[in-house]
Amino acid sequence: MRINENTLLEGKCVVLVPYEREHVPRYHQWMTSPELQKLTASQPLTLEQEYEMQRRWREDDDKCTFIILDKKRWADPCVPEEDCMVGDVNLFLTDSEDPSLGEIEVMIAEPDNRGRGIGKEVARMMMCYGITSLGIHKFEAKIGKENQVSLALFQKFHFQEVSYSEVFQETTLQLRIDEEQEKRLTGDGSFMEEKNYRETKAAIRREPSGHSC
Template identity: 65%
Template sequence: MRINDNTLMEGHQVVLVPYNAEHVPRYHEWMKSPELQQLTASEPLTLEKEYDMQKSWREDNDKCTFIILDKQQWTDAGAEEEQCMVGDVNIFLTDPTDLTLAELEVMIAEPHYRGKGIGKEVTCMMMLYGVNKLGIKRFQAKIGLDNQVSISMFKKLHFQEASVCKVFKEVTLELAVDESVRTRLLDDMAYVKERDYRQTCSHRKELVSQ
């Protein structure tokens, strides 16, 4: 989705940036993990196919993807984006007849970043983006039944169980975006700053080179 190709969002712990070609090698290494393949219901791809996938995620109108960066590493240490990558977050428009319905998917790929509240912050940031920029009115999250950590996180964000598929061993959680949900997101995420991605990167490079 092209709408976010120049969008950067800065939270307390993370920075969300568009999924670019420079991120592909590390993403490709992540997806060799059997654990991540199981959690994301994905099959391993060749590096060439991973680059093709990155292009489709940038171009397709039914996918919106951000790469999650460690804010401290990126802003304070001045590290390259690939070195700061933590995971990714996606919105998928799964129903062509209802563009207000979105499936939300969050992957914290680096194990030592789990359990620190990053998943919750990223999820809320992406929900706010989906509501404000994409007009999303209902979110879904499809999670493996054995992934109790993610199920618990979404339930704490007021998602409700909609269905359980025993064949695929997953639960679908849903949240309708009414005025109370919108207000809560705006209040909870008031600290999030949205910036021009290319301009921010250019300025950052200037500071690092000085």
């Protein structure tokens, strides 16, 4: 999605950045994992197909994707951005007749970063971005039967089960955003700051004078 091609969202523990070509090799490596394929209901792609997917997702109007970076590691100019990657988060506009509906997906791909509350922070950040920048007022999440961690995550945000597919063995959860829900999610806005991605990257990750990595 073009709207977020130069958007950076900074939270307490993570930074969300646009999905760039430099992220593709690590993302491709993640998706060779049978565990992640199963949890995300994904099929393995070749590296060339992954590059094409990244390009199309960047241009499609119905897909908003951010790569999740470890904020502490990203602040170190000696650590390549690819090595700061933790996972990704997506919003899919799945209903052309209802642009206020967004399907959210959160993937924490790096095992060492699971169980640290990152998924909860990322989900909140993405939902707030969806509300304020994309006009989303109803969120949907489709969770595989065995993915109890993701199911518990969205239930913490008061998502309610609306259906279960025996064929795909997945539960569909929904959350309608009313005034009270929006206030609970956004709070005073201090938990997240939106910045210019390229300007921030150039300023923060520039090698300090006289410093060698």
